[in-house]
Amino acid sequence: MASRANHRVLLGCALVCAAAFLCSDETFVGAAEGQPSTPVAAASFPIASDARVAGDSKRTRFVLDLDKTIKFHAFALADPYRVVVDIPQVSFQLAAGTGTAARGLIKAFRYGLVMPGGSRIVFDLTGPARIANSYVLDAANGQPPRLVLELEEADRTTFVQSLAAESRPELRPAITDAKAAMEEAIAVPKPAAPADLRPVVVIDPGHGGIDNGTQASGESEKNLVLGFALALRDRIEKNGKYRVVLTRTDDTFIPLADRVRIARNQSAALFVSIHADALPRHEGDAQGATIYTLSDRASDAEAERLAEAENKADAIGGVNLTEEPTEVADILIDLAQRETRTFSNRFARLLMGEMKSTVRMHKHPLKSAGFKVLKAPDVPSVLIELGYVSNKGDLEHLVSENWRSRTVGSMAQAIDAFFAKRLATAGPAN
Structure with a gap:
């Protein structure tokens, strides 16, 4: 036991703070869907009710139906070719099998909670493609709020150049502020708890x-x-x-x-x-x-x-x-x-x-x-x-x-x- 304690001292380990999304005018705190959530009820999370893909191998559009508008961040990754869309925590209520069928530039996509407060949609692409347009539409003309992602075929050079412009984003600009806030909170001295041996x-x-x-x-x-x-x-x-x-x-x-x-x-x-x-x-x-x-x-x-x-x-x-x-x-x-x-x-x-x-x-x-x-x-x-x-x-x-x-x-x-x-x-x- 003593030798193992020495190894721990020599090796050391840095406490890693899980960063939460800072999104919209709300702070999403609590457990995942179906679990108790202390300050914010699960019902307050936006609901994604439908997702669909249209287009061809030159230009492909993805549409996600929501019950309220949200903020998002989209970026591309290479080797393999993917597009990632980070959004606030969402309750996905999509039909079984959604995302498994190939269409246009998209081979398949998957979705789910990626950390407390944040969900993610990952698109597997058939080849290099650039994000031609991405936006959120307000509800109008009987249509719900929608997140729209438009992909356009690109050659490898153009694709790599678009990645360089993004400077390989880690998550999103708000993450830095979230991390700093959590580190500041951790720095506040807390009353010493009895040692649990x-x-x-x-x-x-x-x-x-x-x-x-x-x-x-x-x-x-x-x-x-x-x-x-x-x-x-x-x-x-x-x-x-x-x-x-x-x-x-x-x-x-x-x-x-x-x-x-x-x-x-x-x-x-x-x-x-x-x-x-x-x-x-x-x-x-x-x-x-x-x-x-x-x-x-x-x-x-x-x-x-x-x-x-x-x-x-x-x-x-x-x-x-x-x-x-x-x-x-x-x-x-x-x-x-x-x-x-x-x-x-x-x-x-x-x-x-x-x-x-x-x-x-x-x-x-x-x-x-x-x-x-x-x-x-x-x-x-x-x-x-x-x-x-x-x-x-x-x-x-x-x-x-x-x-x-x-x-x-x-x-x-x-x-x-x-x-x-x-x-x-x-x-x-x-």
Whole structure:
């Protein structure tokens, strides 16, 4: 324990402030759609009721119907070609399948909450295109307020020049003011709270917001794993032994680097990332839960495929919300990671031992790969794939309250066993 504390001092970590949108005349504060929101009710968020695309490969128009006018910021990204539209938090009430069909310059688009107070629409383009026009129309002639985006075909040179003019915007000009305000608020001294010496367990429900994860039979991975994570938190908190932190408690997009930062800023003693995999149709069928630990070299082709898919989460969100952390010398990270990986592997084995008596496990239940979300150098971390949403039997389990209760119970027992062994090894002084 003492050596791990030294690693934390050497490595250090900067507290990252999540910046909120400053938009319109309102400040949107609170949880995502469907979650309690303290000062502002969910009903106050603008509603997007319909979205449509028209045009051809030369010029394409996107129209979003709203119940009130909003401010927005649109910009393009290259490699791959995308257009991103950032808007205040919106309640998307669009028909199922909206955004999946290709039309003109747009291959597909996705939408969702990208951080508290802000939503995002990301357009995947067929090639380079410039934003010819973008505006919001007031309600008129029986039509609701509308956000309109007009795209025009462009060559690569013109496209790159338009990016240079934008100077690669991070989010939007208002973000600087929002960040400064939050930093000022954090700087105000607060009364010291009694020290909570309980081990911190960080539970990380994968995906969220604009990133749905895998989907099948009307179920989205982001919703399945959030429900599971909330149930696991409640079970762990019952005995009062641990302090539990979730990387997200609602349908919010959290960049991978921020998930790692949350664990490090909380001085977490354990980080558990929850997911549910799916195989493409041409790759056959697979079933059962799998537990992954970090490795520079994937244990097999399937582990490598999954890590590559999961590591693209930030790209799915459109653009990273934060910069990558700057760490100190590689040698210090390597020293910390050696010990951390030992603890991670130990927990993975304990978890497999507990889960196999209550949960159907994959034929190769312990694997490793280069998951970005497991790369905290000083926090033991595992990623659990609860099952395959592409498998009918696994999907039935994933939506079953009884299955969830049994699985949560076995995971809670593994966490107890992990800390019992560590505390016994550390001795009473630690």
